[in-house]
Amino acid sequence: YMAPEQARGDGTEIGVRCDVYSLGVIVYQMLTGELPITGNSVADLLVNLLIEPPIPLREKVTGLPDALCEMVRRSLSKEQVDRQSTVTQFYDEFLAAIAGAQPELRGVPLNDTLPISDDDSLSSAQTVAASDLASHGATGRTTMPRGSLVSNQTATAETLLASGRSRMPLIFATFSVMTLLIVAAIFIYVKVVPHRKKEAEKPVAPKPVAMAPAPMVAKKKPIKPAKKPVSIPEGYKKMKNIRGSDLCFFMGDEKGEEAEKPAHMVCLSPYAMDRTEVTVAHYAKCVDAGKCSVPKESDDKSEQHNCNWGKKDRASHPVNCVDWNQANNYCQWAKKRLPTEAEWEFAARGKNRNTLFPWGEKSGDCKLSIVWDDGSNMSGCGKGGTWPVGSRPKGASSFGIHDLVGNVWEWVADFYDPGYYKSVASSMVRDPKGPAKPTASRVLRGGAFNTNAVKATFRAGKVENVRMTHIGFRCARTLPPAKK
Numbered sequence: 442y443m444a445p446e447q448a449r450g451d452g453t454e455i456g457v458r459c460d461v462y463s464l465g466v467i468v469y470q471m472l473t474g475e476l477p478i479t480g481n482s483v484a485d486l487l488v489n490l491l492i493e494p495p496i497p498l499r500e501k502v503t504g505l506p507d508a509l510c511e512m513v514r515r516s517l518s519k520e521q522v523d524r525q526s527t528v529t530q531f532y533d534e535f536l537a538a539i540a541g542a543q544p545e546l547r548g549v550p551l552n553d554t555l556p557i558s559d560d561d562s563l564s565s566a567q568t569v570a571a572s573d574l575a576s577h578g579a580t581g582r583t584t585m586p587r588g589s590l591v592s593n594q595t596a597t598a599e600t601l602l603a604s605g606r607s608r609m610p611l612i613f614a615t616f617s618v619m620t621l622l623i624v625a626a627i628f629i630y631v632k633v634v635p636h637r638k639k640e641a642e643k644p645v646a647p648k649p650v651a652m653a654p655a656p657m658v659a660k661k662k663p664i665k666p667a668k669k670p671v672s673i674p675e676g677y678k679k680m681k682n683i684r685g686s687d688l689c690f691f692m693g694d695e696k697g698e699e700a701e702k703p704a705h706m707v708c709l710s711p712y713a714m715d716r717t718e719v720t721v722a723h724y725a726k727c728v729d730a731g732k733c734s735v736p737k738e739s740d741d742k743s744e745q746h747n748c749n750w751g752k753k754d755r756a757s758h759p760v761n762c763v764d765w766n767q768a769n770n771y772c773q774w775a776k777k778r779l780p781t782e783a784e785w786e787f788a789a790r791g792k793n794r795n796t797l798f799p800w801g802e803k804s805g806d807c808k809l810s811i812v813w814d815d816g817s818n819m820s821g822c823g824k825g826g827t828w829p830v831g832s833r834p835k836g837a838s839s840f841g842i843h844d845l846v847g848n849v850w851e852w853v854a855d856f857y858d859p860g861y862y863k864s865v866a867s868s869m870v871r872d873p874k875g876p877a878k879p880t881a882s883r884v885l886r887g888g889a890f891n892t893n894a895v896k897a898t899f900r901a902g903k904v905e906n907v908r909m910t911h912i913g914f915r916c917a918r919t920l921p922p923a924k925k
Contacts, residue, residue, distance in 0.1 A: 442466045445519050448490040449687060458521045461531050465516025465524075468535070473501040477517055491519070492689055492706045492869050508538035520794070680713040681840050682920060683788060689869075690792045692783055693862050694898040700859035701898045704794070705866040707783050707873055711922070714780060714788045715915035717830035717843050718759035718851065721749050724771060725756075732774040736763040739910050747826040747910035757829040759849045759913040765883045765905040768852045768914035779854040780917035782884050782900070783873050789838050789845040789887075789897035797896045799838035799845045804894045809836030810847030812894045823847065823890025826910070846894055849913035850885045850901070857882040857902025885912065 444462035446454035469477045477495030480486030495517050498510040512534040518524050525531040689708040694701045727733035736750050739762045748762040749755040763771075772778050780788070790796045798805060806815035807822040810833050814822050821828075831843040838845055855875025865873065875884065882902035888895035889911035903912070 443490065444521075445490045446521065448487045454521060456521075457527055458524045460528055461516050461524045461526075464528065464531055465513050468513055469495065469498065469517065472498060472505065472513075475501070491687065492708070494519070506538050506542035508541055509535070512538055679716050680918070681716050681788070681842055682711070682713045683709075683784075683840060684711040684920065687792075688787065690787055690790065691794050692786055692898075694797065694896065697896065697898050698900075700900045701862070701896075703862060703866045705862060706869040707787075708869060708871050709783060709787055710872055711920040712780075712784055712917055713920055714784065714840070714842055714917045715777075716841065718849060718913050718915045719768075719771060720757055720830055721752075721760045722756040723775075724750075724760040724763075727771050727774045730774065733771050734767060736760060736767060736908065738762060738908060740908050741910070744910040749827060755827070758827045759830055759844070761827065761849050761910050761913045762908045763852075763913065764908050765852050765903075769854075772914075772916040775916060777916035777918040779852060779914065781872070781874055782853050782855040782886065783870075784917055785845075785851070785853050785886050786897055788840055788842050791839045796839075797898060798894065799842070799897060800836050804896075805836060805846075806894075809833055810888075810894055811844065811890050812847045812888065813891055814893065827890050844887075845897060846888050847892075848890060849887075849911055850889045850909075851887045852912065852914040853884045853886055855884045856880040857884045857900070859900070859902070 442463045444459040447459060466477055469475075478486070478489050478493055480489045495514075498505055498513055499507075512525070512531070516524050516531060525534060688711070689706060691704045692707040693704040695704050724733060724736070728735055737748065739745050739748050749758045749760060750762065769779055789799045795802050797803075798809075800809050806817065807820075811821075811823040811828045813824060821832075827848055830848065833847070834843065836846065837843045856879055858876045858880050861876050864876075880902075882904050885901040885903055886899070887897075888899070891911050903909075
């Protein structure tokens with residue numbers, strides 16, 4: 442019955458919305474006979490609480506009011522902000538959903554019983570439905586129609602208060618004790634048992650036997666061969682490390698283009714991403730080292746003037762007019778690699794499903810990204826081509842990574858298949874790398890100076906050997922596991 446944030450162990454998020462989640466679990470179980478989230482072990486359950494969505498009520502039970510299914514769905518949301526904000530709100534929505542389906546069934550509003558304190562806790566809002574009073578009143582058990590939420594019979598305020606006050610402390614105490622026992626059991630199982638097991642499996646060292654001391658011989662330290670200094674290209678360290686025990690998010694957008702659907706759970710291993718797109722100056726070092734070819738032509742001859750290579754005033758602009766193989770060769774030379782599509786999207790969006798642009802939920806303007814036009818004809822739009830990388834710091838993602846929307850589209854490692862998401866949507870995917878079988882195109886992400894702002898979930902594909910003025914790239918690298 443614990444909420445996802447409790448399973449994650451984040452004490453800063455514990456509050457009334459955790460109680461709302463638990464109430465949603467109880468209602469779900471009462472209506473379906475099953476828990477919304479289960480697992481084969483404690484560890485499995487904790488993981489599922491974080492990533493597995495419950496099967497919708499309407500798919501488990503037919504004939505339920507839509508309003509009831511919706512309010513339960515909200516209460517079981519992984520994100521706190523999507524749930525009801527108070528227990529009172531949950532209770533009122535529940536009664537309204539039932540009354541909307543059958544007006545003759547009515548509930549007891551919380552405000553008609555006891556005043557609600559500011560903390561909105563169950564201990565201060567002692568409320569009992571009239572059906573409970575009717576079945577436990579002084580006149581004996583009252584027969585009620587099957588399925589009725591509340592009897593049409595009434596009870597006095599004194600009876601209501603007495604019943605609530607006599608039963609709620611016991612219920613609250615019992616619930617508290619059970620919760621503490623469950624948390625303690627999980628803690629012991631996860632933290633203590635594995636260590637005890639390891640200690641039990643350690644071989645017992647034999648006791649040392651007293652022996653005559655051996656003559657001391659001076660040992661010569663082996664001479665280690667001198668390591669050759671590794672030449673690290675400029676910009677290698679200008680990366681953002683993206684670490685954490687929970688790099689999981691919903692990739693894609695249910696309301697987007699067909700290639701963005703369905704949104705599906707993805708979990709990533711720690712990695713680092715370039716804070717900016719690779720510049721002309723950075724790429725020139727690879728050319729000078731003889732490892733990269735010169736990007737001097739665009740497939741669109743009418744746009745040749747917007748290729749940045751060879752222009753002295755564009756050293757800090759993103760290198761463009763490069764094909765996928767040129768981008769891949771540079772990243773390998775720099776001891777990096779092209780990012781996967783999933784890594785790119787997480788760097789742009791983070792964990793919040795509502796973040797469709799690096800800067801937030803809504804499309805931005807030329808103050809946030811280098812795009813073609815925002816309708817204001819303001820200075821700073823990309824009608825003249827690319828701008829120096831990082832020119833729009835306000836449009837950086839929550840990780841401090843720049844130009845993930847605008848300036849130039851970016852090559853990523855994955856092959857492009859518009860139907861790929863559908864093939865992996867049935868389960869959580871760890872470190873996806875795109876279609877296993879090669880396709881004719883590679884994925885492009887992020888938009889450019891010649892487009893309007895595109896969402897961080899938008900996917901496009903181009904053949905590997907295409908070179909355009911609006912296509913560039915950035916690099917990533919895998920991080921070692923965090924030291925325990």
